[in-house]
Amino acid sequence: MENIVKPSILPGFMELLPAEQAEFNNIIDTIKAVYESYGFISIDTPVIEKAEVLFAKGGGETEKQIYKIENDKTPQALRFDLTVPLARYVAQHYSDLDFPFRRYQISKVYRGERNQKGRFREFYQSDIDIIGNGSLSIANDAELVKIISEIFERLNFSDFVIRINNRKVLNGLFDFYNIEDKTLVLRVIDKIEKVGREAVCKELSELGIQVQTIESIIDFITFKGEVDAVISYLKGLDIKNETYSLGVYELEQVCKHIGYYKVNTKNFRIDLSIARGLDYYTGTVYETFLNDYPEIGSVCSGGRYDNLAEYYTKQQLPGVGISIGLTRLFYQLEQLGLTRGAKACSVEYMILPMEESCMEFALKVAERFRCKGKKVQVYFEGGKFKRMLNYANKLNAPYAVIIGSEEAENQQITQQITVKDFVTGEQKKLSIDEL
Amino acid sequence: MENIVKPSILPGFMELLPAEQAEFNNIIDTIKAVYESYGFISIDTPVIEKAEVLFAKGGGETEKQIYKIENDKTPQALRFDLTVPLARYVAQHYSDLDFPFRRYQISKVYRGERNQKGRFREFYQSDIDIIGNGSLSIANDAELVKIISEIFERLNFSDFVIRINNRKVLNGLFDFYNIEDKTLVLRVIDKIEKVGREAVCKELSELGIQVQTIESIIDFITFKGEVDAVISYLKGLDIKNETYSLGVYELEQVCKHIGYYKVNTKNFRIDLSIARGLDYYTGTVYETFLNDYPEIGSVCSGGRYDNLAEYYTKQQLPGVGISIGLTRLFYQLEQLGLTRGAKACSVEYMILPMEESCMEFALKVAERFRCKGKKVQVYFEGGKFKRMLNYANKLNAPYAVIIGSEEAENQQITQQITVKDFVTGEQKKLSIDEL
Numbered sequence: 044m045e046n047i048v049k050p051s052i053l054p055g056f057m058e059l060l061p062a063e064q065a066e067f068n069n070i071i072d073t074i075k076a077v078y079e080s081y082g083f084i085s086i087d088t089p090v091i092e093k094a095e096v097l098f099a100k101g102g103g104e105t106e107k108q109i110y111k112i113e114n115d116k117t118p119q120a121l122r123f124d125l126t127v128p129l130a131r132y133v134a135q136h137y138s139d140l141d142f143p144f145r146r147y148q149i150s151k152v153y154r155g156e157r158n159q160k161g162r163f164r165e166f167y168q169s170d171i172d173i174i175g176n177g178s179l180s181i182a183n184d185a186e187l188v189k190i191i192s193e194i195f196e197r198l199n200f201s202d203f204v205i206r207i208n209n210r211k212v213l214n215g216l217f218d219f220y221n222i223e224d225k226t227l228v229l230r231v232i233d234k235i236e237k238v239g240r241e242a243v244c245k246e247l248s249e250l251g252i253q254v255q256t257i258e259s260i261i262d263f264i265t266f267k268g269e270v271d272a273v274i275s276y277l278k279g280l281d282i283k284n285e286t287y288s289l290g291v292y293e294l295e296q297v298c299k300h301i302g303y304y305k306v307n308t309k310n311f312r313i314d315l316s317i318a319r320g321l322d323y324y325t326g327t328v329y330e331t332f333l334n335d336y337p338e339i340g341s342v343c344s345g346g347r348y349d350n351l352a353e354y355y356t357k358q359q360l361p362g363v364g365i366s367i368g369l370t371r372l373f374y375q376l377e378q379l380g381l382t383r384g385a386k387a388c389s390v391e392y393m394i395l396p397m398e399e400s401c402m403e404f405a406l407k408v409a410e411r412f413r414c415k416g417k418k419v420q421v422y423f424e425g426g427k428f429k430r431m432l433n434y435a436n437k438l439n440a441p442y443a444v445i446i447g448s449e450e451a452e453n454q455q456i457t458q459q460i461t462v463k464d465f466v467t468g469e470q471k472k473l474s475i476d477e478l
Numbered sequence: 479m480e481n482i483v484k485p486s487i488l489p490g491f492m493e494l495l496p497a498e499q500a501e502f503n504n505i506i507d508t509i510k511a512v513y514e515s516y517g518f519i520s521i522d523t524p525v526i527e528k529a530e531v532l533f534a535k536g537g538g539e540t541e542k543q544i545y546k547i548e549n550d551k552t553p554q555a556l557r558f559d560l561t562v563p564l565a566r567y568v569a570q571h572y573s574d575l576d577f578p579f580r581r582y583q584i585s586k587v588y589r590g591e592r593n594q595k596g597r598f599r600e601f602y603q604s605d606i607d608i609i610g611n612g613s614l615s616i617a618n619d620a621e622l623v624k625i626i627s628e629i630f631e632r633l634n635f636s637d638f639v640i641r642i643n644n645r646k647v648l649n650g651l652f653d654f655y656n657i658e659d660k661t662l663v664l665r666v667i668d669k670i671e672k673v674g675r676e677a678v679c680k681e682l683s684e685l686g687i688q689v690q691t692i693e694s695i696i697d698f699i700t701f702k703g704e705v706d707a708v709i710s711y712l713k714g715l716d717i718k719n720e721t722y723s724l725g726v727y728e729l730e731q732v733c734k735h736i737g738y739y740k741v742n743t744k745n746f747r748i749d750l751s752i753a754r755g756l757d758y759y760t761g762t763v764y765e766t767f768l769n770d771y772p773e774i775g776s777v778c779s780g781g782r783y784d785n786l787a788e789y790y791t792k793q794q795l796p797g798v799g800i801s802i803g804l805t806r807l808f809y810q811l812e813q814l815g816l817t818r819g820a821k822a823c824s825v826e827y828m829i830l831p832m833e834e835s836c837m838e839f840a841l842k843v844a845e846r847f848r849c850k851g852k853k854v855q856v857y858f859e860g861g862k863f864k865r866m867l868n869y870a871n872k873l874n875a876p877y878a879v880i881i882g883s884e885e886a887e888n889q890q891i892t893q894q895i896t897v898k899d900f901v902t903g904e905q906k907k908l909s910i911d912e913l
Contacts, residue, residue: 050570082855130783135485182858420517
């Protein structure tokens, strides 16, 4: 070969080495198991969609970041999230689905983000949504808190907080104060944790809101307390507004249901500043933070929306959902040195035939282990014993099973075989069933 | 909403309804479990790669079918297979990998195929490859036959045949007959099963090959028999050519090793006409056919190559691998009505709280089932009992667990609960642990 192309991938793409990949896969498997235990159904939509479908809602930041396919006929592009494809899926297959429709999808999405550390152009989203036909019980909103909590517990983060709020509470409040552009204000107050009270005050006054109103709003969104205390506070305020009252009622109902699940109270709370900048949420909103790593930001967010698929169907399809940005989460965990511990092994038993004549029996031994559900590799390459052991060790195999000519001649699968235990360093004779 | 966009996907893309998706996922899970039991490691490469990497080998049909990303800087495109990304991965991460490197990847690839039934533009490939550093034992070639056989058995196809051959045998034969453009001849004879002896004769004579040589070649590639008979036939021929002899030796070795695995002899045979049109194979080649559905063509193909990553590194990396085109296989099985049977259920126990006051206890019951590893959904929407049962039935839940006010007041998790068994149609009282 004369011309060698340098092997490399595009910037903003994550590619893992086998050991890291195994850890990443473990995270996905854990999340999937939790989703499935709650009866969520897997769907798998195309990575490429028609542009008219992706942009039915129209423009915004997302459209600028899109990966477009070169094509002279139908304009098409890569999905930038899993919610738009879900909306299209539910509208398209409406008559074939049973509602409430509980789906999960763990797949890659694409955004042409600015190239910087920790920002990815191809990344996994792990989404669940529950879609109702015409209506959907608020009990679903509570279940999602339980599910998030279970996922982070199983991933061994005990110190996390799911913060919930309700958009109607904020919208009602803004109505009450005669604020017109609610979305703009929501986006500003959503940042209070990051930028602080001062900065939010300044931005709000630049929007032409009176100082006293700003103070009231900020006092409101920064009110802290146990769930019951916050609910009492909200009920006690003299805010006469239907949306507000409905929001407080919904928030109370969600919290009551969360109580049924016995979610650890340290793992969730009401945070009246949570708004979720995206404008399609209409009720409950969620954000999840790891207390020890606030710099990561929210690791699981979502909310309730009144009408999932309004751009594709006249059916009223309310829903509630959450999303975990897995690639970014994994990257951050790695940066923090939190992924090293759980070294996954792809091979549990490395079978080492000492010579070609031992091969048949070595394969028999391997087969026996596989029947017991084990991951087994036979080392076919021969060569020096030390090199074989070294290979097994590098692959993190806990055991090497050594098949010499004596064992091979004996041929009995029940005989004792020499086993090297890489954890203890010991080498001993055992039967397969003893292992 | 005034303007509704018709919800639809692009032609040539497969999207499944939940029940079909569950079956498809079952197939993937089965294949994955087999791969992992043989110590294969999962890797996950980006869907988008640099064009210079994808086309390092240069042009051909594939380049015309490529999905290019609109981009003014780095030319980039979607992968069209998983082998090129593997070659790039192994070259790029060479010093971090342990050889033999056994990887699997089950992912989507993209080809702008002509739009016709059963041809997909986005489809899953399920690949395994074993890559050696400098050399790789022929025993690996045999193991792949065992793996293919195990996969199709577990997928409940007992009537399949893995046909193997060795490219060196054919190349040696062609050398012996002084045929210059071997690749061209390989492509012609590869089609003999489809187009018949006559058509192949004609095409070969158009290539300027003498009638007698053509007859000899066709007699050769159509020789049928048990493994031992074919090997004897190959050894008995008076073909003096080193490549040929090496090929026969390799084929014999592979068959000897396959024998060690006790692969059912009805599931594999030597087929001297198998050539695999792609020109990078250099030794063993595989094709797999379902006897009852020959029209599907090969469902699992692959082979041995001398140098995986020659376009990206100077390291000599021989390998052997196979690929299953899952999307097409699934489509064909569906067309043949072979996917209906195994209706997967996403919910094993549908819990039906009869009124809001039963909710807390219903959630407790659900939790108990989940602790036992079950898939459980609580029906939150209330309404008529018949509608609830209907929903449970439509989702294929085998059991509905009915929580009335009596049970809810009792609160004991050990009490007997009314259970509707959808299989027998019976309704009876049982404790959770009895279920």
